[in-house]
Every structure is written in C-alpha cells, then in structure tokens.
Amino acid sequence: MGILEQFEQWLVNYWPSWAAYLVPPLVAFAILSTFILVVVMAFIYIERRGIGRFQVRLGPNRAGPFGVLQPVADAIKVLIKEDIIPAKGDRWVHWLAPIIAFIPALMIFAVIPFGHGAIFADLNIGILYIIAISSLGIIGVFMAGWGSNNKYSLVSAMRTVAQMISYEIPLVLSIIGVLIITGSLSMVSIVEGQHVPFLLLQPLGFLIFFLAAAAEINRTPFDLLEAESEIVAGYHIEYSGMKFGLFYLGEYTHAFAISAIVAILFLGGWSGPFLPPALWFLIKVFSVFIVLFWLRSTLPRLRVDQLMGFAWKCLFPLALINIFITGIEAIIWPNFPWQLLILNILIAALLIVLWSGFFRVAGERVSFERYGRGIAKGLALTFRHLFRHPITVQYPEQRLTPSRRFRGNLLVWDVERCNGCRACARMCPISIIDIETARGDKGLVVERLEIDFGRCMFCGLCVEACPVEALFMSRDYEKASYRRELLVMKKEQFVAAEKRPSAYAYPELEAEMPPQTLLAPPKGGR
Amino acid sequence: MPLKTEPVMINFGPQHPSTHGVFRMRITFDGEVIVDMEPIFGYLHRGIEKLAESRTYTQNIPYTDRLDYLASMSNNLAYVMAVENLAGIAVPERAEYLRVIMAELMRIASHLMAVGALLNDMGAFFTPFMYMFREREKILDLFEMVCGQRLTYNYMRIGGVSQDIPEEFLPALKRFIDEMLGFIDEYDQLLAENEILLARSKGVGILPAELAINASVSGPMLRASGVKWDIRRADPYSVYDRFDFEIPTGKMGDTYDRYWVRIQEMRQSTRVVKQAMEQLPQGEVRAKVPLTLRPPKGEAYARIEAPKGELGFYLVSDDSANPYRFKVRAPSLINLTVLRDLCLGWKLADAIVIFGSIDICLGEVDR
C-alpha cells in the first residue's frame, strides 16, 4: 500500500489532524465501493449471459460489445423509472427498507481481504463481524415486506424471518469447524492458516456453509421470499425505480460477499501459484458464483416447510456433528495434517449417505435417498447445454424465412383478375372486408375496397373463397402503427403495394419461393 | 383450549404469473396452509359459443383455434368431425392420416408447454421451460410449413384438411420425430429424478380415481389417477384404430403422476406419428364440400382425446348455413372443477403446482 501511505503522509503534513484521521478511510471506502460495484455489475452480466447459455439462449447482447454494458443500461433504466409508493403503505419504512437491505451487504467487505494486506480493516473478530452484519439485511427485507402494505409482501416477509433465523444457525455452526482449525476469527489469519484448502479438510462444513449461504442470499432453490410463481416478487413487489435497484444491487452485492467468504473460508482466499493473489481471489469468487447460478438455472424451488425441515433436520444436526468431529480431531491431531482430509471426506460422505436416508416424502423414501443423484444428473445436463449453440436469433438482423404458405399480415389483391364477386367478403368470419362494386365494361368493377388489418385474424378463408385466384395472403410480417386507422388498407394502397404473395391455398406458387427456416436443421446443430 | 390463528384471504390473479392466463383463485390460508379456495373464472369470456351461431360452419373453424390456443389443431379436428358427423361427409384417407399426425404433434406441443409451465410453477428458473419451448418451436415450424401459421392454424376443413403437405414436410417431420425421443430422455435426466421435483410433486394434490370419475375429469389427469381411459382407444375416431400405442397410467394420481403421464404420452405420440408417417397413403386431402355448407336438420356430437382431455363439440343444425347450437365440452373447464378438492390442506406453493399440473388453457375454460 505504498501509494496510500504516501498519501497519508501528505495529508499529515499539509492538512489538519482530523482530516488525516478521516480522509484515508473515506478514500479507501470510495475505492472499495467502486470496485465492489464493478464486480457486482460483472456478476449481473455473467449471470444473465450464463443463464442464457444454460438455457440455450443468447442472453443480453445488445448494449455494448457482447452486451457488457447491459448492467449499465439496467442501472440507467432503473434510475429514471418512476418511484412508486403504495398509497396505504408505511412511507418511511418503505423508503428506508432498500437502504437498510443494501448497506450491510456493502459493510461486509470491510473485512474481506482481496490479497496480502489488501483489506479495509483486519478486525480480529472478522468472521463474527460478517455474521453479525449480514444478519442486519433481514430487517431491510422485513421492512420492505411490511411497508408495502401488500399481502404477498407480507407473506414474503414472514418467510424471510423464518428462513433467515433457520439458516443463520447452520451457517454459523459450519464456520466453527474452520475456526477450530485456524484458531482465529480474523479473515487474514484464516487465509494464512490454510495450507490445504478447507474445502478438502472440512468438506461437510463447506457443504453446509454453501447451502446455508445460498439460502441466506435467497438463491434458488431457496429463493422462497421472492418466489415469482407464488408470491410474485415477494418483498419487493411494490418497489420500482432506484429503490428496487438498491434491492437488486444489494442482492448481488450480498452474493459477491458470500462468494468471497466461501473463497476465503474454504478455498484458500488469495493464495495460489503463479497468478497474482488478487486475481486468484477473483477467480475463486467467480467460480463460486458460477456454481450458484448454475444451481439456479437447474433446480426448482423447495416448499416452505421443506426448506425449514432441510435447515433444522439436515443442516443443523450435521453442523453439530461436524463441530464434534472437528473438535475430536483437534484434540488428537492438533496440527491437522493434510492426511486428515481423506478421513474427513469419508466421514462427510458417510454422514450424507446416512442422513439422506431420514428424508421421506409422502411416506415414501423417494427424496433424498439417492444422495442428490438426480440433482447431479440435472446439473450435468444443464452443463452440457452450456456448450450447445443457442437456438434463439437476434431478431432484426437475423430473420428467419417464414413458411412458403405463410399467412402474413396483409393481403395481396390482383385487381386485374378480381371480378367483384364479393365471395371473400361473405367468407370473412369477422366481416372486415368491405367491397363496393359498380357495373363496368366487363362485368363488375371494384370501386371501394377496405380491409381493417387491425382486426384481421389471417385465417385465410377469404383467399380460399376467391373463385378467380385474385386474392393472396402476403408473406409480409411486421406491421405496426401507432394509429388504428393506418391499419385499414384502401383499394389504392392494395394496388400500389409491393406484391409478395404467399403460396397459401396456391401450392403451385411454392416452387420459386425460398424454403422455410427450420429450428430442426438438415443435419447437425445450428 | 384449542389454539387458533387468524386466516388470511389472498387473491391469486387474475393477473398473476402462474395462473396461466387470467384466472383468479381466492385463497384463504392459515399460516401457509390453504383452508379454503374459490376458483373464479370468466375473465377471458368471449362468447364463442354464441358467436358461432351467427357464423357459417366453415367460418367457425378459425374460432375453434381460439379456444385452447395451445392445441388449435385438436380443436379444429374435433369441430370438423362434429360437422362431418352432422352432414355425413366422408373424409379421404390421406386427410385422416394428416389429421392424426397433426393432432399427435399438437399433443406433444401441448404437453411440452404443460410440463414446462408446471416446472416454472415449481420455481425452476425457466430452464425446463426453455428446453421444452425449443422442441415446441420445432413443432410450430412444422405446422407453419403446412398451413402458414404458428398458433392459430385453421388447417382442418370440413371433409379433410385445407391443403396437402408440402414435399419437404415429411423429411422434416421424420427428423423431428427421431430427435424427439432423445430430447424426452433429456427431460427425464433433468427432471424425473430431481429430488426437489420429487419432493414438490410426490403425494401432492392426490386425485383419487373415484373423485376423478365422478367429476368427469378426463385426459392425462384421469389417467394419472390410474383410470385407463383414452378416447383414442375407448371410442376410436379417425384412423386411430390402425395404430399401435400404449396408454400410460399413473398409480397415485398425484402431481408427479400427472407430470409423468404427460411425459410418457409424448413418447407414445411420437410412436403414433411414426406409424402414421409410414402408412400415409396418397390421394386427395379434401372431399368436395362447398365452403358454405348446409347440413340437414339434426344434431351431432364428436369427441376426441385432446391433449387436455375429452374435447367434444355438440352441434345442432336447423337446416341453415349456421349452426343452431354450438356447444363445447371443454376439458380444461371440467378438469378445473376438482381444483378446490385437490388444494385444500396443502401449502400455498402447492396450490400453484397443483394448478399447474391440471394444465388448463383459459381460452378454453372461459370460451
């Protein structure tokens, strides 16, 4: 931190003492928050693109090269949106909630070491501080649920509290194994104490922590409080504009924080060969986050009682057992030799196998007795899809060729052939074809023709009804207007319009038209 | 001294992401347990049955597209069969086979939609939905190739189908059918053993066979309850008696069985399409029937096994060009009648899943 020290020296020399006391933390805080925001935006981008690829979609790719500016675009959109406060909501609570939900997530980063000495404050109670601070966020969520004066929000708020209280316990207990080994609460000494990543030395603790943390930051399959299929969006249903933006940002900041904590506690933090420490740290953080949204893109959501049952019947006792085992190991092998990891992995596997036998669903032992094999298969499948070609296209640039019989949203009228028999008008199920004819030299002549394409449902019956092959469906698509009357086509427009007839009801026209683009391509994948 | 808590009433819908349209459930729940529920529908009522009385028989075909808009081909088929029964029209054999192919493809597409939406209701973040939409898209491509539209096909005509298939249709269909089994296996890999899906659906919302029969429930819901009743077999129409396929039935009648039956039916449908493709004869696809048809006085009912259940059209003719009475036996509506019985006592989240597993289409419920 050479630059920061020089800066501090300069402050001490030329500024009053209180400034020297106050400015460096503020500067460090500004740098830190900027960095966090950048990483969070990267998270949002990566998640949206990543889930897109898991779902064989493209994902956002418009704003900037490869869509990297999408989070910025989102932010701008969110900033300029109207801010709505529910009429009977609790104004102040509603206003404060997003701030209270966001600030703790940011505060966690005060004790996260990004590298050697790259830490805002190396508290000796670091991990305890994190746990304490992250429990504050619930209050914000809760206030949001309450202040919105909405029953969905209220249900969400109730779920929040129940879920947070339940998952806080295994979360804290699973850390204790790590703390027993390192003998320190400081994040820096936890990283320095890891000669073997604790993922291997504490596999059970890692699993419990990871799952409990996923619940803590409301990631699938534990995202009950914003379950969009049940309670629509839960606590932030009534939020818009920047307040919603703060919740969104807070959620991802929290996800970043949790990924960082997992990286520090179980993956060895910044340590790693060859690459610079900060890079190693970021790689680990991003890998954890990728796993989080990989799970999100694969798994359905648990029900609320299953969620609680999972915390209390599965994670909680396993966390206690983990502490017990680690304690015994600490007495027998105080130095925790790396050979212990074989034993620990075996114990973890055994415990998971034993424990999963307890779970019954509908009286049948169906659910967890396969030790998550079904989930693993699903994860493998989504992972394979990550490398498949996306099936969606970028619409205005890449256009699919419609069918040769495509019933486009216009009609093509051949005025030469039309004999004014009005068969089309009679056939139209919604009577939108308006024809007036007059007697001319060679039979009837159409004087007035009006078709309202704002109402037309393109059933094609008029074309089929035409006895003289004067009416065709067109192959045009994309017809829109801001004014309804512009969608009504008159005789002159029909005559002047570019004629692109489709082969609907005229199979003999098909030969010279381009073949339709199919999603099932001739061979291989598209 | 019994402890009691205060029940809360909450409105699900009509605008709600998992009501599959504009459907409304008034749910009273205690904690998270449903103690009462009242389904309210009619938000999408367009009076199609009445509208049909002032339109000719042919003009009504596009209207049937808009009943169950996820299975328009099936609606077309049931309706034109009713008119053919009414007027006594014989359909060319090739048209019958084409109709079967379309109806079975439609069944696959509709089931894909049902299962995908069900998984979404369970909270899967659109992944199964997207995968299933990918396959549905291929079916829509095929339909577009045949009739030029992707949703409201208006393909069947009284006395056949509107036009013959183009020459590239059969190879494309064959390719799709060959791929499809592999994709269904993929769904199985993603879903069938997923512990969370099992936990959410096993034993949830059990529909006993007796209740299902008494409530006149039909289609995959009925078969999931263990009743082997499929109109394709029980009362064969079109050329279904020439195909070899099985009728999958569930054991418990829970949400999982309803999911499972739909997946199995997709496999069977591919079998039917394959056989129909092989047996497809040459010839006319449309009997000589005037576009403005005047069937003799009388009444007729035709029913088919639509993707959602028994779809029937009851027509009364008074010797004019318009039907005197046009009645739809809508499977979605009738299957929905058991919703309250299925949901009582379950959690809020289960109600959504049970509702999703019924697989309704509001266009058909409200008509």
Next chain:
Amino acid sequence: MVVGLEHFLILSAILFSIGLYGALAKRNAVVILMSIEIMLNAVNISMVAFWRYIAPALMTGQVFVIFIMVVAAAEVAVGLAIIIAIYRSRETVDAEQIDLMKW
C-alpha cells in the same frame, strides 16, 4: 471533552429509566418486552463500562454481559411464545386485559 466512566453510567441510567417507564406504563405486552430488553441493554453498558474503566484485566464484566445476552435471548423466546399463546386464545396482548390467572 474527555468521555469517562460517568458518562457511560449516566447513559446507562437514562436508558434503564426509559426501559422502566416503558415496562410500567405500556399496555402492549410486546412493548413491555421491548422495554425490558432496553433495561437489560442499559445494564450491559454499565457492565462493559465498569470493565473498561475499573477492571480491564478481569474479563468478568464482559463475561457477565454474555450471560445477560443468553438470558435475554431465552427470555425473549419464552416471553414471545407466551404472548403469542395468549394472543391466540384471548385475541389481545393488552397487559391490562390479561389479568386472569386462569381461564
């Protein structure tokens, strides 16, 4: 102005009095419970202040605070359980209406 022991003790006394007033004057049982929590916190402050200014070598003050926290947690759990049980049967948490020993 240097902050000393007296400041913390007086702060603690003020908090305790506020809690006392709330516990005596309020009718809502949950608010009474909240007032009691404020009183316990006031005691915690004075404990820590005594540790800091009188006996920093002995950790007894802090250990006591920990025990107070444990007791407070237990108290809140049981107290709220009682309040909810009462609410379910009487549909009120008004302390002045919950005056029967038995019902």
Next chain:
Amino acid sequence: METGIAISFWILAAVTIASALAVVLFRNIFHAALFLVLCFFTIAGIFVILSADFLAAAQVLIYVGAIAVLIIFAIMLTRETQRGSPSGRLRLPALMVGLLFLATMVFIVVSTDWQVITEIPDQPTTSAIAQALFSGEEGFVLPFEIAAALLLAAIIGAIVLVRER
C-alpha cells in the same frame, strides 16, 4: 483519538436515547420495534467505543439479528398494529418512578469517587473472554453449561407453548 471517541460517544448516546424514547413513546408498534433495532445497534457502537469488540459483534448478532427479529415476528403474528401501543393507567406513576430512579442513579454516579484505571486495554478481547469463561479455577464453566441448559429449556418451552394442538 480522544476527540474522535468523544464525538462518537455523544452522537451514539444521543441516538441511543432518542431511539429508546421512540420505543416507549411511539404508538405505531412496528416503528417502535424498528427503533429498538436502532437502539441495539448504537449500543453495539458504544461497546466498540469501550473497546469491547467481541461484545459489539455479539450484540449485533444476538440482539439485532435474533431478538429484534423475533420481536418483529411476534408483532406480525399478534397483529396488534391497528391498536398500536397505548399507555396504560400507570403512565404518571411510571414516569415518576422512572425519573426518581434516574435521579438516584445520577446522584450516585456523580457522588461516587470511582477508582478509574486510565491506561487503555488495547488487546483483542476474544481470547481473553474465552480464557475467563473456560479457565479451570476461577472460570465460568458451570454457569456456561447452565446457560446452555437454560437456552435449551427456553427453546423447548417456547415450542411447547406455541405448538398448535
């Protein structure tokens, strides 16, 4: 450093007292509960000033994270928000008792000659607390165990009380 502590103390003390007053004076019980959270949080800040860092974290964890949330939960479950938190008949006597108590305490605090140790304990307190809690002779092992038993009893008691029969 001293000035910093003094400024922090005055701010924290003012917020603590204001929020404590809000807890007992506000009629909206949900707002009262939120101010209780604020009060707990500032008290954690006061612990930091008193260089009891472990206790500050524990304060936030236990009081804010658990107790306050439980209280808010209870408020939602009892749905007493419409009635608010009115004062009872004992308002004036309670005020008198409170003021009397405050006066006594202030008098005692001011009149006592405290044996203040000036040097600042600047060591981390976590291990010291652990030593004090678990050391053999003058430790608090038995009270610690009893506290554990108390918590267990409280949990079981709470579950039994609120269980739906």
